[in-house]
Amino acid sequence: MDxxxxxxxxNRSAGELSTRFQRVPGSQILLRYVKSSYQNDPVRSVVELCxxxxxxxYLLAPRYSTTQKGAVELTEEEIDxxxxxxxxxxxxxxxxxxxxAENEKRPVIVGPxxxxxxxxxxxxxxxxxxxxxxxxxxxxLLKDRxxxxxxxxxxxxxxxxxxxxxxxxHMDTERDIAKFLGMPAxxxxxxxxxxxxxxxxxxxxxxxxxxxxxxxxFAIQKGLQISRSTxxxxxxxxxxxxxxxxxxxxxxxxxxxxxxxxIVTEGLFENIGDIVDLPAIIELKQRYKYRLILDESYSFGxxxxxxxxxxxxxxxxxxxxxxxxxxLAHGICSGGGFxxxxxxxxxxxxxSSSAYVFSAALxxxxxxxxxxxxxxxxxxxxxxxxxxxxxxxxRTQMDRCEYVECTSALxxxxxxxxxxxxxxxxxxxxxxxxxxxxxxxxALANGVMIxxxxxxxxxxxxxxxxxxxVPSFKACITIGHTKKEVEKAGSVTRQAVGKxxxxxxx
Amino acid sequence: MENCDALPxxxxxxxxxxxxxxxxxxxxxxxxxxxxxxxxLKIFYDTMPGVxxxxxxxxxxxxxxxxxxxxxxxVQGIPFEFNAGAYDNLNMWEQIDNxxxxxxxxKFLLTVPIVLFLMSTHYTHYDLTYFIINCLAxxxxxxxxxxxxxxxxxxxxxxxxx
Numbered sequence: 001m002d003x004x005x006x007x008x009x010x011n012r013s014a015g016e017l018s019t020r021f022q023r024v025p026g027s028q029i030l031l032r033y034v035k036s037s038y039q040n041d042p043v044r045s046v047v048e049l050c051x052x053x054x055x056x057x058y059l060l061a062p063r064y065s066t067t068q069k070g071a072v073e074l075t076e077e078e079i080d081x082x083x084x085x086x087x088x089x090x091x092x093x094x095x096x097x098x099x100x101a102e103n104e105k106r107p108v109i110v111g112p113x114x115x116x117x118x119x120x121x122x123x124x125x126x127x128x129x130x131x132x133x134x135x136x137x138x139x140x141l142l143k144d145r146x147x148x149x150x151x152x153x154x155x156x157x158x159x160x161x162x163x164x165x166x167x168x169x170h171m172d173t174e175r176d177i178a179k180f181l182g183m184p185a186x187x188x189x190x191x192x193x194x195x196x197x198x199x200x201x202x203x204x205x206x207x208x209x210x211x212x213x214x215x216x217x218f219a220i221q222k223g224l225q226i227s228r229s230t231x232x233x234x235x236x237x238x239x240x241x242x243x244x245x246x247x248x249x250x251x252x253x254x255x256x257x258x259x260x261x262x263i264v265t266e267g268l269f270e271n272i273g274d275i276v277d278l279p280a281i282i283e284l285k286q287r288y289k290y291r292l293i294l295d296e297s298y299s300f301g302x303x304x305x306x307x308x309x310x311x312x313x314x315x316x317x318x319x320x321x322x323x324x325x326x327x328l329a330h331g332i333c334s335g336g337g338f339x340x341x342x343x344x345x346x347x348x349x350x351x352s353s354s355a356y357v358f359s360a361a362l363x364x365x366x367x368x369x370x371x372x373x374x375x376x377x378x379x380x381x382x383x384x385x386x387x388x389x390x391x392x393x394x395r396t397q398m399d400r401c402e403y404v405e406c407t408s409a410l411x412x413x414x415x416x417x418x419x420x421x422x423x424x425x426x427x428x429x430x431x432x433x434x435x436x437x438x439x440x441x442x443a444l445a446n447g448v449m450i451x452x453x454x455x456x457x458x459x460x461x462x463x464x465x466x467x468x469x470v471p472s473f474k475a476c477i478t479i480g481h482t483k484k485e486v487e488k489a490g491s492v493t494r495q496a497v498g499k500x501x502x503x504x505x506x
Numbered sequence: 507m508e509n510c511d512a513l514p515x516x517x518x519x520x521x522x523x524x525x526x527x528x529x530x531x532x533x534x535x536x537x538x539x540x541x542x543x544x545x546x547l548k549i550f551y552d553t554m555p556g557v558x559x560x561x562x563x564x565x566x567x568x569x570x571x572x573x574x575x576x577x578x579x580x581v582q583g584i585p586f587e588f589n590a591g592a593y594d595n596l597n598m599w600e601q602i603d604n605x606x607x608x609x610x611x612x613k614f615l616l617t618v619p620i621v622l623f624l625m626s627t628h629y630t631h632y633d634l635t636y637f638i639i640n641c642l643a644x645x646x647x648x649x650x651x652x653x654x655x656x657x658x659x660x661x662x663x664x665x666x667x668x
Contacts, residue, residue, distance in 0.1 A: 039632045047641065048624060051648075055620045061608040066656055207594055 098433045105441055107449060114138045115480025117449070125444065126489055128475040129451040133302060133413045134383050135480035136333035136373055145372050149365040157361035162350065165361030173367040174338070180374045181308055182318050183340035187349050188370075190362045192327035195337030196295045197223035198355030199325050200264060202348065203293070204229040208260040209253070211245050211290070213237065214467040217270035220295055224264065233467070236272065239280045246288040261290045267299030267310035271453065271469050273408030273416035275303070278314045282321075291322040301331030303411055307377045307384055313411070328366070331413075332373050335366040386479045387413055390486045394477055397490025403501045413477040416453060418470045432471040435500060440473055442496035448489045450475045533611060540618050544570055563626040564636050571619060571643040578615070579650040599650065600657060607653040619647050 021027050038045055074082070095103070108120040109127075114137050117127045136142055149169070159165035170188060178186035189195040200223030204210055208229040212220070215236040224231050232249060235241040242263075253259070263285050265276050276294075285292050296309045304312025309326065311318040318324060324340045339349060349356055377383070391413055395406060404417040419432065436452050443450050453472045475493060477486065547569050551562040578599040593601055603609040623644040630636035649655060 033628065037628060037632065041632065041634075044627075044632065044634075044637055048627065051620055051644070052624070054648075055617055058608070058616055059613050063606055063608045066605040066607060066653075206592070 098431065098437060101434070101437060105437075107444060112137075115478050123447070125447045125449045126481060126485060127449050128477070128489055129449045130478070131330040131414070131476055132333060132478050132480065133331050133387055133476070134333070134377070135478050136376070138480060139376070141376075142333075142369050142372055146365040146369050149368040153364035155365075156363050159360060160358060161356060161361040167361070167364055167367075169364045169367040169371075170361060173362075173371050176371045176374050177338050178340055180378065181311075181324065181340050183324060184319070185343045185346040186338050186340040187346045187353075187356065188328070188362055188367065189337040189339070189353075189355050190335075190359050191355065192297065192329040192335070192337040193219045194355040194359070195327065195339060196220050196293075196297070196325045197226060198353045199323055199339050199349065200224060200262075200293060201227035202353035203291075203323070204260060204262050208262070209249055210262045210264055211242065211249065212264040213266065213269075213276075215269050215271050215469075216264060216266055217295070217297075219297075220264060220266070229262075236269075236467075237274060237277060239277055239284065242281070243284055246284060246290070250288060261288075262293050263290045264293045265295070267294060267296040267303065268409060268412050268414070270298055271416075271455070273406075273412050273414055273474075275299075275313070275409040275412070276310060278310055278316045278321075282316060286320075292320075293323040293325065294321045295325050297325070297327035297330055297337070298412070298414060300326035301373075301377060302384075302387075302413060305384070306381045307331075328370050332370055334369040334373060336362040336370070383479055387477065390479060390481065390483060391415065391477045393483050393486045394475060394490040397487055397494055401494040401497050403497050407472070414474055415477065416472050416474045418472045435504070436471055436473045438500045438503075439493075439496050442500055443493050446492045446496065448492045448496075450493060536611070537614055540574075540615070543573075544618075544622060560630040560633060560636055563629045564639055567622055567626040567640050568643050570622060571647050574615075574619065575647050575650075579647070596657070605656065607656070612651070616648065616651050619644050 037048065107125075109117045110120050111118050113127065113130055113132070115127055115132070115135060116124055118124050130137070153167060153169070157165040157167060157170075161170070174186045174188055177188070178184065189198065197219045200210070200220065204227040206228040208227070209232065210224055210227065210229045211232045211234060212224060213236055214233045216224075232245050234245045249261070263281060265281065267276055267278075268274070269276075278294075281292065284290075294310070299310045299313070301307045301309070303310050306312065308318070309324075310316075311321065311324070318340070319342075322341055323345055326338050326340070328334045328336045328338060339346070339353075351357065388411055391411070395410075395415060398404065398406060398415070398417065403420055405420050406415050406417050408414060408416045419435070433452070440450055440452055450473055453469075453474050455469045455471075475489070481489070544566065547566045548562065551557055551565045554562075557565070579597050582597045583594045584601070596605075599612075599615075602611055602615075606612075623640055626640050627637050630640070
């Protein structure tokens with residue numbers, strides 16, 4: 001009886017449901033559609049039904065973001081607790097033992113800089129720690145011209161080059177540098193460091209490929225980092241490895257869209273002091289269709305018969321270097337930097353190189369000093385010979401030292417010395433930097449100011465994998481010293497090294 | 507059209523509001539154009555002599571699916587580059603609504619091919635050959651639209667990029 005009742009109820013409600021359904025507008029069309037679509041083909045109908053149900057499910061699903069994954073919902077208490085627990089890491093890591101000692105012993109120069117400087121403790125020492133290779137710092141003519149320009153133009157340019165910052169002297173200087181180098185055009189920047197770190201990202205963007213030497217200096221590393229390009233490293237100055245990397249890139253990119261490709265390297269390496277093999281790089285870059293960005297910060301004004309840089313030194317046509325970047329703050333003793341290249345390369349930077357667009361133009365007096373300095377260099381090429389004689393004199397003294405070796409190129413006035421691995425004779429020391437610092441202090445005590453090569457902290461740059469700078473110290477040779485003084489400085493440094501090494505336990 | 511959704515991540519409030527206002531207008535247009543295009547395609551194939559109703563529906567279906575596959579799932583990047591290549595490896599479907607899933611636009615764009623498919627099978631009178639062709643076409647555009655296909659790259663004869 002119960003069963004019968006339930007059956008009747010079901011029948012009635014089903015009938016009611018169907019009448020109600022028929023009253024809904026459009027239900028006839030749906031029924032007709034379902035009836036006609038069935039067509040004795042259940043498989044196809046199932047497919048259609050599945051698709052329909054999928055569409056309904058898709059339409060009903062809630063929206064979610066694919067970018068903000070794994071965000072955990074926290075209650076107010078939990079947030080408070082986390083905030084309570086959190087102790088901020090120091091923005092700057094604490095000083096290491098070496099850094100602390102360095103801070104205490106750092107020599108302070110009183111008065112103007114030059115070949116001989118007065119320290120705050122009253123002693124006068126020979127300065128072998130400035131990039132004052134041609135002693136332009138003490139040049140009275142340059143000083144006069146700078147003062148004269150200061151009176152006419154004022155101290156700063158007071159605006160970015162594109163907004164009232166460019167003055168006639170800037171354009172003259174650009175022309176002078178381009179003429180000096182034998183390049184079609186040139187652009188000057190207000191700061192040496194930001195020149196290369198702005199030139200690289202001006203040309204190379206995300207997805208482009210940069211092949212760079214593992215030993216490039218910190219400014220270049222910053223540029224590579226900012227450019228967000230894909231960076232491949234090759235072993236320092238190893239042309240076979242460069243070729244291997246280029247071949248690898250060629251293979252990897254064979255079926256992909258064409259991108260811009262650059263080789264980035266230095267003329268004279270800041271960290272090691274050796275010289276680039278430019279003819280080999282030019283050959284490879286032409287074979288593999290790359291552009292070359294060459295940082296001549298340390299070689300401009302220094303290398304070559306007349307100081308035109310590494311291109312002159314290795315007899316390479318400067319125009320085969322696409323972007324020739326240099327510094328006016330090192331050998332030229334002025335300020336700022338430049339990038340020379342074709343008019344297209346230069347004009348591109350005028351509106352898309354951040355350091356040129358967003359910082360005030362080079363002060364007029366520095367621009368004028370640059371032009372005057374180049375004139376001086378062109379007029380007296382014998383200063384280069386004198387410089388090289390001084391370098392040789394210093395290095396002859398240092399060559400007699402059994403504990404250190406010089407990694408710099410012969411013509412490089414920045415002589416970089418590392419401790420000889422085999423010359424250590426089993427001397428055990430835990431901190432090489434500390435030993436080098438003792439050497440520097442010992443030399444200073446004897447009236448010769450040299451300095452350690454200071455490397456930037458590992459985490460701050462885009463360090464290539466597996467590359468480590470060897471701790472080193474450097475002596476910067478200048479023609480402001482006589483040959484005798486340089487020889488004496490060399491022997492003082494040698495004795496300082498010997499003394500420190502003798503102090504170390506066998 | 508959907509490029510307006512692939513904007514650089516940080517905007518000022520004013521700019522964001524301005525873009526939102528215009529995006530609503532653009533989205534309305536972007537939705538309508540699908541329906542308009544389908545009707546236009548149908549009329550175009552109907553006017554061609556010697557094409558039966560069945561073939562006309564199937565052709566309309568295939569053309570729309572092919573076109574939308576090309577536009578949404580084949581072409582990568584954006585036409586006017588000012589984001590330093592941030593969207594270079596994303597196709598247009600993945601750029602819509604900053605990659606969010608189940609957004610109104612995506613729901614609409616998924617429903618359109620399914621409805622078009624159901625209509626075309628209906629009007630081809632459930633002929634098995636037409637059904638298979640239409641079904642394969644609709645699967646080709648529905649599968650890449652699934653949330654699980656997001657940023658997925660399949661290479662048939664080559665190694666996929668990502």
